[in-house]
Amino acid sequence: xxxxxxxxxxxxxRRRVLAASALGLAWAAAGVPGxxxxxxxxxxxxxxxxxxxxxxxxxxxxxxxxxxxxVSLRLADRRRADPxxxxxxxxxxxxxxxxxxxxASRPRVPQMTKGEAVxxxxxxxxxxxxxxxxxxxxxxxxxxxxxxxxxxxxxxVVLYSPGVGxxxxxxxxxxxxxxxxxxxxxxxxxxxxxxxxxxPGGRVETTLLPQEFERAQNEGPEAVVALMxxxxxxxxxxxxxxxxxxxxAFASGRLERAPVGMFGQSAGGFAALQTMHDDERIAAxxxxxxxxxxxxxxxxxxxxxxxxxxxxxxxxxxxxxDGDDRTNVPSWxxxxxxxxxxxxxxxxxxxxxxxxxxxxSLIPQIARQLGLPQETVTGLxxxxxxxxxxxxxxxxVTAFFDRWLRGRSGGHFLDGPSSKYPEVRFV
Numbered sequence: 258x259x260x261x262x263x264x265x266x267x268x269x270x271r272r273r274v275l276a277a278s279a280l281g282l283a284w285a286a287a288g289v290p291g292x293x294x295x296x297x298x299x300x301x302x303x304x305x306x307x308x309x310x311x312x313x314x315x316x317x318x319x320x321x322x323x324x325x326x327x328v329s330l331r332l333a334d335r336r337r338a339d340p341x342x343x344x345x346x347x348x349x350x351x352x353x354x355x356x357x358x359x360x361a362s363r364p365r366v367p368q369m370t371k372g373e374a375v376x377x378x379x380x381x382x383x384x385x386x387x388x389x390x391x392x393x394x395x396x397x398x399x400x401x402x403x404x405x406x407x408x409x410x411x412x413x414v415v416l417y418s419p420g421v422g423x424x425x426x427x428x429x430x431x432x433x434x435x436x437x438x439x440x441x442x443x444x445x446x447x448x449x450x451x452x453x454x455x456x457p458g459g460r461v462e463t464t465l466l467p468q469e470f471e472r473a474q475n476e477g478p479e480a481v482v483a484l485m486x487x488x489x490x491x492x493x494x495x496x497x498x499x500x501x502x503x504x505x506a507f508a509s510g511r512l513e514r515a516p517v518g519m520f521g522q523s524a525g526g527f528a529a530l531q532t533m534h535d536d537e538r539i540a541a542x543x544x545x546x547x548x549x550x551x552x553x554x555x556x557x558x559x560x561x562x563x564x565x566x567x568x569x570x571x572x573x574x575x576x577x578x579d580g581d582d583r584t585n586v587p588s589w590x591x592x593x594x595x596x597x598x599x600x601x602x603x604x605x606x607x608x609x610x611x612x613x614x615x616x617x618s619l620i621p622q623i624a625r626q627l628g629l630p631q632e633t634v635t636g637l638x639x640x641x642x643x644x645x646x647x648x649x650x651x652x653x654v655t656a657f658f659d660r661w662l663r664g665r666s667g668g669h670f671l672d673g674p675s676s677k678y679p680e681v682r683f684v
Contacts, residue, residue, distance in 0.1 A: 311392040312626040314619045316368065316430055317647055318399055321437025323356035323407060327366055327400035331456055334498045340491050341449035341465050349495055350454050352425055352444040354400055354436035356407045363401035368426045368615070369393050372461035376453020380464055382422050383616065385633045391623055398426075399433050410439070413515045413662035414503055416539075417444040418492060420523030420547075420614070422464055424451045427614045428522060434651050440658065441512065445499055447492050482560065485551040489562065492528040493535060500538050516540045516662040520654060522613045523547045527562065530592070533571060534564035541661035543574045543654055545613035546581055549588035556585050568595025572661045574671075575601065576653065578608040579639065582684040599661075601671060602684040605649055607641035617646045641680055649678050 319325060332349045339345040369377060374394035381393075406412075415435055417428050425444040432442045446454045449465045456462070466488070473480040496519070506512040518541040519529040526547025533539040552559035565588040573596070575582075575589055583589040583602045593600065605612065611620075617638050624634045638646070656668025669675075674683055 310626075311395075312390060312623045313392050313395040314622040316396060316398060316433075316615060317618055317644075319430075319433045319437035320651065321356075321434065321439070323437050323439060324358075324360035324404070325398075325400040325433050325436045326355050326357035326360065326363075326402075326404040326406065327398075327436075328353050328403060332499065332502060337494065337498070339448070340487065340494075341469075347448070347495070347498070348456070349448055349499070350425070350446045350456060351499060352432070354432045354440075354442040354444070356412065356436055356439045356441075357401060357404040358407045360401040360404050363404050365397045366400050366402050367394055368396040368398050368429055369424065370455045372455035372459060373424055373426070373453045376461060376463045377424060380422065380452050380467060382420075383611070383620065383637055385629070385636065386620075386623060387627065390627055396619070398429050400436070406441075407439075408513070411513055411515045411663075412439060412441045413658065414441045414443065414512070414517045415658060415662070416496060416499060416503075416517070416519040416529075417442060418447070418496060418519070418521035418525030418528040419444075419451070420521075420525055421450060421488060422452055422466060423522075423525075423614065424453065427616070428525075430615050430618065430647060431520070431650060431654060435655060435658065438655055438659075440662075441515075443499060443503065445495060447495050450488065450491070481553075482551045488524065489527060489531060489551075492524065493531050496528055496532045497536050500532075500536060504538070518542065518658050518662050520658075521545065521547065523610065530569065530573060531562055531564045533573070534567060534569050539571070541572045541658065542569075543576065543657055545576050545650075546578050546608075546610050548586060549592055552588075555581055556587070558587050561588055561591055565589075565591040566595065568592055568597070570597050572599040572657075574603070574653065574657045576603045576605060576613065576650075578610050578612060579604060579606055584684065603653065604682040604684060605641060605646065606680045606682055607639045608646060609635075609637060609639035612638045612641065612646050613650065617643050645680055649680055652678060653681070 329352050334347040337347040339347045371394050377393050378388055417432055419425055419427050425446040432444050435442050448454050448462055453461050453463045469484055473484040507514040517538055519539050520543035521529045522545040526544030527549055529542040530544050533542040548555050549562045549565040550559050582604050583593045620638050621634055621643055656671050659665040
């Protein structure tokens with residue numbers, strides 16, 4: 258919920274300023290009510306770079322020992338009015354990723370549906386990319402639709418919240434990775450915040466935040482702050498509703514009771530820590546470059562969120578882009594000073610804000626195919642090589658949840674600088 262305007266386009270700056278039924282979890286069955294019923298076939302053919310062709314991208318394969326299964330579910334909160342559209346009840350789409358017993362013969366699912374891809378192309382936060390030149394729906398994940406859950410052992414649950422304006426699918430690299438290591442991961446789309454959310458039957462709801470932000474700007478600074486607060490509050494309410502649905506899955510026996518953690522990028526990282534502050538069901542949280550105050554820039558002084566003012570007792574990990582750490586981000590400093598228990602503040606050298614999303618791998622591929630200048634790549638995802646940025650995030654996020662949700666002692670690189678990951682600076 259910050260701007261970092263020096264490295265972002267106007268659309269991205271807006272994003273950073275704005276920083277039901279029971280959860281089915283019928284992992285073993287295809288055709289779950291509310292689940293995405295179709296998937297595009299995998300296509301590993303690399304397109305020839307031509308200006309007449311759409312750019313198509315690949316995501317990196319997860320590294321864990323499990324195959325990855327998925328279902329997409331519609332969740333309707335009958336008790337809550339939608340905060341953005343009058344006369345509607347709040348409804349969300351979530352993707353559930355999980356370790357699978359077998360993935361044979363099942364199709365890989367696309368990162369975005371056709372409807373989501375069109376909406377993302379229209380208002381995506383990568384403002385230097387040409388619209389209409391990228392096939393966002395062609396990217397395949399490594400998750401297979403509706404395959405059986407591997408129930409051997411306890412499966413900790415991790416929630417994921419994306420940045421403002423982003424779809425839940427822009428964190429696929431990390432959600433697939435965690436599932437491949439035995440986690441059940443629930444990625445949340447915040448309807449009317451995310452660029453586009455496609456519901457069963459093909460209905461697509463697109464973001465309202467650009468016009469909300471324009472209206473707030475016209476009304477003045479107080480209205481902008483009020484919009485930031487509303488956006489954050491809606492995300493936390495969405496997350497707590499999803500936690501209720503996870504709790505129902507535990508109570509019904511559809512999923513063995515296990516600790517719950519949360520991570521997110523930008524405003525999603527804010528939501529992870531704020532929900533941890535507000536709801537004791539979140540045992541541990543990772544914040545990927547999300548400022549915890551209602552301010553225009555990362556380093557601005559201003560009104561702090563309650564999690565920054567009060568701190569938290571549970572473990573948390575801060576991972577910032579190059580130039581963001583607790584010494585110069587006031588809300589992170591406040592959180593650090595008011596928190597008890599284990600916490601770490603890490604910087605990925607050469608990273609930009611979007612490095613902590615799938616943009617890390619997608620943007621360089623787009624640039625190569627469309628002949629975009631290197632400055633476009635570095636402006637969006639920094640100078641750290643994509644493979645190294647991905648390796649760092651996978652290692653530290655997985656090790657964090659292994660330690661605090663599973664009680665594993667591995668991942669000693671969380672305790673200090675490691676020669677294996679020299680790009681990471683401990684603050």
